[in-house]
Amino acid sequence: MSKINFSNHQSTQDCVVLKFGGTSVSTLQNWQNIQEIIKGHLKQKRKVFIVHSALSQISNLLTQVAEDALTDQHLAGVTKFKQQHQNLIADMGLDENLLEEIYKDLEKVLQGVSLLNELTDRSKAEILAKGELASTIIGAAYLEKTMSESVRWLDAREWLLASRGSNIHKDYLNVDCDAEFDEELTGAIAADDIIITQGFIASNKKEETVLIGRGGSDVSAAYFASKVAAIECQIWTDVPGMFTANPNVTPNARLIQRLSYVEAQEIAAMGAKVLHPRTMSPVRKANIPLRVKSTLQPDQPGTLIEKYPSDLQGVCAVTTRDPVTLVTMETLDMWGQSGFLGKIFAVFSQLDVSIDLVSTSEAMVTVSLDHAQNDLSDEVMDKLSNKLSKICKVKVINSCAAVSIIGQKVSGILSQIAPSLQAFETNTVYLMSQAANDLNITLVVDRDQANKIANSLHEYLIGSKGNTDQFGATATEMKRLYEGLETKVEVASTWWEHKAKELIDLCPNDEAVYVYDQETLSKNANTLKNITAAEQIFYAIKANHNPEVLQNFYKNGLGFETVSEVEVQYVLKLFPEIERSRILFTPNFASRKEYAAGLKTGVNFGVDSSYPLMHWPELFAGKEIILRIDPKTGKGHHAYVRTAGKRSKFGIPIEELEALSIHCRKHKIKVVGLHAHAGSGILQTGHWREHAELLNRCREWFRDVKILDLGGGFGIQDKFHQVPLDFAAVQKSLEEFKKEFDDVAIWLEPGRYLVAEAGALLTRVTQVKTKADQHFIGLNTGMNSLIRPALYGAYHRIVNLSKKDAAITRSATVVGPICESADVMGRDVPMPDTVEGDVVLIANAGAYGQVMSSSYNMREPAGEVVI
Numbered sequence: 001m002s003k004i005n006f007s008n009h010q011s012t013q014d015c016v017v018l019k020f021g022g023t024s025v026s027t028l029q030n031w032q033n034i035q036e037i038i039k040g041h042l043k044q045k046r047k048v049f050i051v052h053s054a055l056s057q058i059s060n061l062l063t064q065v066a067e068d069a070l071t072d073q074h075l076a077g078v079t080k081f082k083q084q085h086q087n088l089i090a091d092m093g094l095d096e097n098l099l100e101e102i103y104k105d106l107e108k109v110l111q112g113v114s115l116l117n118e119l120t121d122r123s124k125a126e127i128l129a130k131g132e133l134a135s136t137i138i139g140a141a142y143l144e145k146t147m148s149e150s151v152r153w154l155d156a157r158e159w160l161l162a163s164r165g166s167n168i169h170k171d172y173l174n175v176d177c178d179a180e181f182d183e184e185l186t187g188a189i190a191a192d193d194i195i196i197t198q199g200f201i202a203s204n205k206k207e208e209t210v211l212i213g214r215g216g217s218d219v220s221a222a223y224f225a226s227k228v229a230a231i232e233c234q235i236w237t238d239v240p241g242m243f244t245a246n247p248n249v250t251p252n253a254r255l256i257q258r259l260s261y262v263e264a265q266e267i268a269a270m271g272a273k274v275l276h277p278r279t280m281s282p283v284r285k286a287n288i289p290l291r292v293k294s295t296l297q298p299d300q301p302g303t304l305i306e307k308y309p310s311d312l313q314g315v316c317a318v319t320t321r322d323p324v325t326l327v328t329m330e331t332l333d334m335w336g337q338s339g340f341l342g343k344i345f346a347v348f349s350q351l352d353v354s355i356d357l358v359s360t361s362e363a364m365v366t367v368s369l370d371h372a373q374n375d376l377s378d379e380v381m382d383k384l385s386n387k388l389s390k391i392c393k394v395k396v397i398n399s400c401a402a403v404s405i406i407g408q409k410v411s412g413i414l415s416q417i418a419p420s421l422q423a424f425e426t427n428t429v430y431l432m433s434q435a436a437n438d439l440n441i442t443l444v445v446d447r448d449q450a451n452k453i454a455n456s457l458h459e460y461l462i463g464s465k466g467n468t469d470q471f472g473a474t475a476t477e478m479k480r481l482y483e484g485l486e487t488k489v490e491v492a493s494t495w496w497e498h499k500a501k502e503l504i505d506l507c508p509n510d511e512a513v514y515v516y517d518q519e520t521l522s523k524n525a526n527t528l529k530n531i532t533a534a535e536q537i538f539y540a541i542k543a544n545h546n547p548e549v550l551q552n553f554y555k556n557g558l559g560f561e562t563v564s565e566v567e568v569q570y571v572l573k574l575f576p577e578i579e580r581s582r583i584l585f586t587p588n589f590a591s592r593k594e595y596a597a598g599l600k601t602g603v604n605f606g607v608d609s610s611y612p613l614m615h616w617p618e619l620f621a622g623k624e625i626i627l628r629i630d631p632k633t634g635k636g637h638h639a640y641v642r643t644a645g646k647r648s649k650f651g652i653p654i655e656e657l658e659a660l661s662i663h664c665r666k667h668k669i670k671v672v673g674l675h676a677h678a679g680s681g682i683l684q685t686g687h688w689r690e691h692a693e694l695l696n697r698c699r700e701w702f703r704d705v706k707i708l709d710l711g712g713g714f715g716i717q718d719k720f721h722q723v724p725l726d727f728a729a730v731q732k733s734l735e736e737f738k739k740e741f742d743d744v745a746i747w748l749e750p751g752r753y754l755v756a757e758a759g760a761l762l763t764r765v766t767q768v769k770t771k772a773d774q775h776f777i778g779l780n781t782g783m784n785s786l787i788r789p790a791l792y793g794a795y796h797r798i799v800n801l802s803k804k805d806a807a808i809t810r811s812a813t814v815v816g817p818i819c820e821s822a823d824v825m826g827r828d829v830p831m832p833d834t835v836e837g838d839v840v841l842i843a844n845a846g847a848y849g850q851v852m853s854s855s856y857n858m859r860e861p862a863g864e865v866v867i
Contacts, residue, residue, distance in 0.1 A: 014044075014045065014046045014047065014231045015046065015047040015048075015049055015228050015229070015230045015231065016041050016046050016047070016048060016049065016230055016231060016232050016233075016234065017049045017050075017051060017221050017224050017225040017228070017230045017232070017233045017234065018037065018038075018041075018048060018049070018050050018051070018221075018234050018236060019050075019051045019052065019053075019199060019217055019218060019220070019221035019233070019234065019235045019236060020034060020050065020051075020052040020053065020236045020237075020295065021052070021053050021217065021235075021236065021237045021238065021295075022053040022054055022055055022056040022057070022058065022059075022135075023056045023237070023238040023295075024052070024236055024237065024238060024295035025052050025053065025055060025135055025139060026055045026056040026088065027088070027091070028088070028091040028092055030295055030296075031092070031139070031142055033295050033296070033298060034050075034236075034295065035143070035146060035147065036298065037236070037295070037298055038050075038143075038147070038194060042149060042193065042194075046231070047189070047192070047193060047194075047195070048193065048194045048195070049189070049195045049197075049224060049225075049228060049230065050139070050194065050195065050196040050197070051156075051197055051198070051199045051217060051220050051221040051224055052132075052135060052136060052139060052196070052198070052199060052217065053131075053132060053135065053199050053200065053217040054131025054132050054134070054135050054200070055084060055085065055088065055131070055134075055135050058081065058084065058131040058134075058135070059128060059131050059200075059214070061077060061080060061081055061084075062077075062081065062127050062128050062130065062131055063124075063128065064077055065077035065078060065081065065110065065127065066110070066113065066119055066123070066124050066127045066128075067119065069110040069111075069113040069114045069119065070113060070114070070117060070118075070119055072114045074110050074114065078103075078106065078107060078110065081106070081130075082099075082103055085099055085134050085135075085138065086099075088138060089138060092138070092141075092142045092145075093145070094138065094141050094142060094145065095141070098137060098138065098141055099134050099137060099138070102130055102133055102134045102137065105130065106127065106130045109123060109126050109127055110127065113127075120172075121171065121172035121173050122172050122208060122209075124172070124173065125172045125173060125201075125208075125209045125210055125211050126209050128200075128211060129157075129198075129200075129201045129209045129211070131200075132156075132198035132199060132200050132201050132217075133155075133198060133201075135198075136153060136196055136197060136198050137153065139196050140152075140153035140196045143194055143196065147194070149193035149194055150191065150192045150193050150194065151192065151193070151194045151195075151196065152189060152192040152194070152195050152196070153196055153197070154188075154189075154195055154196070154197040155197070155198070156197045156198040156199070156201050156202060156220060156224075157201055157202055157203040157207075157209060158203070159182065159185050159197075159224075159227065160177045160178075160201075160202035160203070160212075160220065160223055160224075161177060161178050161202065161203060161204070161205070162175035162176065162177055162202055162203065162204040162205070162210050163175075163176050163177055163178045171204075171210070172204075172208070172209075172210050172211065173210070173211050173213065174211065174212070174213040175202060175204070175210045175211065175212060175213075176212075176278075177202050177212065177223050178223075179222070179223045179226040179227060179281075179282040179285070179286075180226070180227070181226065181227060181228075181229055181286075182227040182228070185227050185228060186227075186228050186229070189228070197224070198217075198220070199212075199216060199217025199218070199219075199220035199221060200212055200213075200216045200217045200220060201220075202220075213276075213278075215276040216276065216278075218235055218275055218276040218278075218279040219276050219278045219279050219282075221233055221235060221279070222278075222279045222280070222281070222282040222283045222290070223282050225282065225283055225286070225288050225290075226282040226283065226285065226286040226288065229286070229288075230288055231288070231289075232288065232289045232290070232291060233283050233288055233289070233290045233291070234290070234291045234292075234293055234302075235274075235275060235279070235290065235291070235292045235293070236293050236294070236295045237274060237292065237293075237294060237295070238294060238295065238296060239274055239294055240255060240293070240294040240297050240300045240302060240478045241255050241256065241257075241274070241292045241293065241294070241300070241301075241302040241303035241472075242255075242256045242259065242264065242267060242272060242274050242275065242292055242303040242317075243255055243256060243272075243274075243317075243475055244256060244316065244317045244318065244458060244462045244471065245317065245318050245319070245454060245455070245458045245462075246271075246272075246319070246320065246451075246454070247475030247478075249320075249451045249454065249455065250318075250454065250455050250458050250475070251474070251475055251476045251683075251684075252458075252459075252474045252475070252476065252683065253458065253474065253475045254462065254471040254472060254473065254474050254475075255300075255303065255471065255472035255473050255474075255475075255478065256303050256316060256317065256470060256471060256472075257301060257303060257304065257470055257471065257472045258303075258304055258470050259303060259304070259305045259316065260305070260306070260307065260408075261280050261283070261284040261290075261305060261306070261307055262280075262437065262439060263305075263316060263317075263406065263407075263408065263439065264280055264290075264303075264305040265277055265280040265281075265284075266404075266406050266435070266437070266439045266440055267316075267317045267319060267406055268280070270319040270321060270402070270404040270406060270440060270442065271319040271320050271321035271322070271402065271404065272317070272319050274292060275292060280305070283305075284307065287307055289304060289305065289306040290304075290305040290306070291303065291304050291305065292305070297478065300478070301472070314407050314408065315405055315406065315407035315410070315461040315462060316406060316407050316408070316462075316470065317404075317406045317407075317462075318403070318404070318405055318406070318454050318457045318458045318461065318462065319403070319404045319406060319454070320401055320402065320403050320404075320450045320451065320454050321370060321372075321401060321402040321404070322401040322402075322447055322450055323371050323398070323399065323400065323401060323447055324356070324368050324369065324370060324371070324400045324401055324402045324444055324447075325368070325369045325371065325376055325381075325396065325397070325398055325400065326366060326367070326368055326369075326396070326397040326400050326430050326431060326444060327366070327367050327368075327369065327384070327388070327394065327395070327396055327397075328364060328365070328366045328394070328395045328397070329344055329364065329365045329366075329367075329388060329391070329392040329393070329394055330363055330364045330365075330392055330393040330395075331363065331391070331392040331393060340391075341360075341365065343391055344365065344388060344391055344392065347384065347387045347388050347391070348367075348384070350387070351380060351383055351384055351387075352374075352375075353369060353374050353375075353376070353380065353384060354369070354370070354373050354374055355367045355368075355369065356368045356369060356370045356373070356402075357402070357431055357433045357442060357444065358433070359431045359432065359433060366430065366431050368400070368402060368431060368444055381396060397430060399446065399447040399448075400430060400444050400445065400446065400447055401444070401445060401446070401447045401449075401450035402442050402443070402444050402445075402450075403442065403443050403444075403445060403450055403453050403454050403457070404440045404441070404442040404443075405440060405441045405442075405457060405461065406439060406440045407439070407440075408438075408439070409438050410434070410435075410438055410439060410440060410441055411434065411438050428445065428446060429443050429444070429445055430444045430445065431443070431444040432444075455684065459683075494757075494843065495517045495519065495520045495758070496515075496517070496760050496801075496841060496843065497804070499517070499867070500801055500804055502867070503515060503760070503762055503801060503839070503841065504801055504802060504839050506762065506865060506867075507762040507763070507764060507839045508764075509764065509837075510764075510780065511780070511781075511860075511862070511863065512761060512762060512763035512764075512779075512780060512781035512785055512861075512862035512863075513761075513762050513862050513863045513864065513865055514759055514760070514761055514762075514785075514845065514846070514849055514850050514862050514863065514864045514865070515759065515760050515762060515864075515865050515866075515867060516544075516546060516548070516549055516755070516758050516759045516846055516864070516865070516866045516867070517758050517759075517867055518548075518552055518758075518866060518867065520757055520758035521549060521552045521553070521754065521755065521758045522552060522556060524753060524754045524755075524757065524758065525552070525553055525556040525558060525754060526556070527727055528714070528727075528748065528750055528753070528754070529556070529557070530727060530731065531727060531730060531731045531734065531748065532731065532735075533731055533734035533735045533737070533738050533746055534710075534734065534746045534747060534748045535745040535746060535747065536559055536582075536745070536747045536748075537558050537559065537747070537748045537749075537750065538558065538559040538560055538561035538582075538583075538584045538747065538748070538749045539553045539558045539559070539560055539561065539749075539750065539751065539754055540561045540563075540712060540749055540750065540751030541560050541561065541562060541567055541570075541571065541751075542562075542563055542567070542751065542848075542851065543751035543752050543754070543755050543756075543846075543847040543848055543851070544755040544759065544846055544847055544848075544849070544850070544851055545567070545570065545851060546850070546864055546866065547574060548866040549755060549758075549866065550571070550574060550575075551574070553754065554575055554578070558582075558754075559581075559582035559583060559584065560582065560583050560584070561584045561586070561749045561751075562583060562584065562585045562586075562603075563585075563586060563587060563588060564587065564590070564594070565585070565587070565590075565594045565597045565598050567585075568583060568585050568598060568601055568603060571583055572601070580601065580602045580603045580604075581603075581604065583601075583603035583604065584603065584604040584605075584606060584626075584709075584747075584749070585598045585601070585603050585604065585605055585606065586605075586606030586607070586608055586626070586628060586675070587606075587608075588608055588609075588649065588650060589609070589649065592612070592616055592619070595612055595616065595619055596619055599619060599620070599623060604626060604673075605623065605624075605625050605626065606625070606626040606627070606628055606673075606675055606709075607620075607625050607626070607627055607628065607652075608627075608628035608650055608651055608652065608675075609652060610652055610656050610660055613660065613663065613664065613667075613669065614660075614663060617663070617667040617669065618667075620667070620669045621667055621668050621669060622668055622669075622670075623669060623670065624670045624671075624672045625669060625670070625671060625672070625673075626671070626672065626673030626674065626675050626707060626709060627652055627657075627660075627671055627673070627674055627675065627702075628650065628651050628652060628675040628676070628677070629651055629652055629654060629657070629674055629675065629676045629694070629695065629698060630648070630650065630651030630652060630653050630654065630676075631651070631676040631677075631678055631690075631691060631694055632654070650677070651676070651677075654698065657698055657701045657702075658701050660701075661701035661702055664702075670704050671702040671704060671705060672704055672705060672706055672707055673705060673706070673707030673708070673709055673747075674695040674698055674699065674702070674705055674707070674708055674709065675695075675708075675709035675710075675711065675747075675749075676691045676694060676695055676709070676710065676711055677711030677712065677713065677749065678691070678711065678713060679713055680712075680713050680715075680751075680752055681713065681715040681716075681718075681752075682713040682714065682715050682725075683715040683724075683725050685725065685726050685729035685730050685733060686733055687713070688710045688711075688730055688733070688734060688748075689733040689734060689736075689737055691708075691710045691711060692708055692710055692734065692737045692741075692746065693737070695708045695709075695710070696708065696737075696741055696744070699744075705744065706743070706744055706745060707744065707745050707746075707747055708744050708745070708746055708747070709746075709747040709748075709749065710746060710747065710748055710749075711748070711749050712748060712749040712750040712751050712752075712753070713750075714750050714752075714753035715753070716752070716753055716756055716757055716844060718795050718796075718797070718844060734746060751847060752847035752848065754847075755846040755847045756844045756845070756846050756847035757843075757844055757846065758846045759844070759845045759846020759847065759849060760841050760842065760843055760844075760845055760846070761781070761785060761786055761841070761842040761845040761849060761862055762801070762839060762840075762841055762862075763779045763780055763781045763785075763839075763840050763842070763862070764779070764780050764837055764838065764839055764840070765777060765778065765779060765780075765800075765834055765835065765836050765837060765838045765840060766778045766779060766780050766817065766836060767836065768834060768835065768836070774813060775810055775811070775812045775813070776812065776813050776814075776815055777812045777813070777814045777815070777829075777831065777834050777840070778815055778816070778817065779814065779815070779816050779817070779825065779840055780816075780817060781816055781817070781859070781861065781862055782815065782816010782817055782818045782823040782825065783816055783818050783820065783822065783823045783856070784816070784818055784853060784854055784855065784856045784857065784859050784860075784861050785816075785849065785850070785853050785861040785862040786825065786842060786845055786849050786853070786862075787852050787853070787854075788848055788849070788852070789824060789825055789826065790820070790822040790823065790824065791852075795826070796825065796826060796842045796843055796844055796845060797842075797843040797844065798814050798825060798826045798829045798831075798840060798841070798842050798843070799840070799841050799843070800831055800832055800834050800838050800839075800840055801838075801839045801840065801841040802837075802838040802839045803832045803833075803834070803838065806832035806833070807832060808830045808831065808832055809831070809832055809833050810830075810831060811828045811829060811830055811831070812828075812829050812831045812834070813826070813827050813828075813829070814826045814827075814829050814831075814840070817857075817859065818856060818857050818859065819857055825842060826842075849862075850862065850864055
């Protein structure tokens, strides 16, 4: 084939390469979608070059059929192969004999395997190639039948040539191909409007069939895009693009709208399944834009990947690779020894095992092995261990996973990443690696913890960001769009928007005021009461102890959770007739005197430390108590709202429970309940079910337990892009738990969820000023009234209520009058032209606002009004 230099080539007709995955080509409806995609490009006077995969699950089927042929058990699999293709042929109204030659060739190869009782890599490649050949023959026939434009079917093996081989499997099953511009190919397709060919397959110099590797259709598309100098390569799949995390694990993972080649390759290499990592190299060298789109949602923008001077610094994704195997190699002779690494790496090379991550110390080398890139069978690992043991002490650690934080110049944002690494504080980190290209930090952890850690990191590093040019809709929003539901997930129309005029009139000229809305309080209480799997809901009064707020919840049937003896007495004084069972008291590091006083009140009593039980057992003798257990993993956007883990002061370590149970029985202390709380702002619906299962396992040490208190932490939708908590899903998950374990009562302890949205802080503008490119809006109250932004880095929506419908003109830093640099209510706040005297509203301020206020600087905090 004649080749010329790509950089000198001038394309005579725009050509776009479209790759369609197995799901995209498996049904008539999807092919109809493909037709519309093709028509869109043809209208733009583009030649369409289609590369597509075998039908869904066919490659897996053929792999099994090949193995079955060794024992002559392959006929059922061949019948299934034929039936799946014949069903599609019938749906499309095509000739039923369309694939007869493919079927005959497949049966011939399988018969050879059966007769010889040998399955070579060459034979496996021939067998697996039949999937792509069959599907593209169907696709070409359908397009010829239904479209007026000229259609040409190409055999990819005539145009993709393996450029090199390597040891063992890679000669036939995982080759690289030449991807230079091919003048002969462009000439061969010059007269055609639509070209259709196979992904995954190629040929070698002996003209034998070889494979590009599993997932290789993406790579094939990139090869062909380079060969024909395409204006764009589009990867069409069953997902809308690349996301900031695995959307199956992280529902609020967001679509990534823009990426550079290197970022996309890093995300793909570190575990994302949407795109094969090798896809990037051919298009990057040829400077061809690549776009990932969904056949099911063709109107969505997808993810555009191109070469650009990155103006997007920061974390763009959190990925996981699962499973990962670790091999640790230890020797005291390593220090100062020349060639030690060469010796051990040579062993991996001999067995064709590719090393992923490497970490070294004075006496130990640890490497990770990616299962997707290696044959890590017991036989291979035994050989590896035996060979290495002659050089050093070897330990293999299975059931691991890699969690990666990916972003431009990741080392430059370590100070931002550092707080998020607290997600690892209660988990073993076996290996940590920072990539030399400064694009990722990867940590290898226990496999069963990887998704939890990834979710925590994502929420902190990406979930808390506002809308940007790089990130689009969440996975949940995209799903709702596909299902034809309301797609715009926004903060719902708020009570304060409807009552704006009334609120402006309530705001004093020279003071600030908290306003609480009774209707919203009742609405939130009813939402939680709909979790009927919970027998009792206790409102955490530390969030807001305004008497009118508590009266609302009392009338709505809620109980009260207290954390000081003063709070207990406050509730008893406010509601003299209240049943003691509606009050829960769980002090933390309080004095013996306070424990004694609380126990005398007869309310439900929680203990969150072994110390009181071990040192003051006489206080608890004959009493019924609830133990607060540390669930080990804290949740929330900031360390100060996470209430679990070894750095948290709350809860009894699970490791102490067995000994504590013996102690309680000895002193006739009856443990009737177990409690766990992880933090605040949780939006994952399965969280409370996880706590239920954890506490249920802890019942083995306490036979009298009849209450599982799952804590609170119900998140609210603070930001536009966040997906609201699905309370129906929470109810369903707890219902399922109760069906299995109906001998326990479930309690919940919400605080912020009930009151945050119902409260707003009203304040007036005192000054505005601009320094360089920073615009400041000053208020007549600040961290003395609302300390959450300074203390927690908490986000609150801020609006100019006086001009709520005015056009936004700039971003501002909104500050208070307190003489502290931390006195910042919000940064990069979109605001209209704002002047002295305007009323500014700080939303979602009903929780941990007035109750945490102070008279710092001798400035009185905001007052309170209930409407």
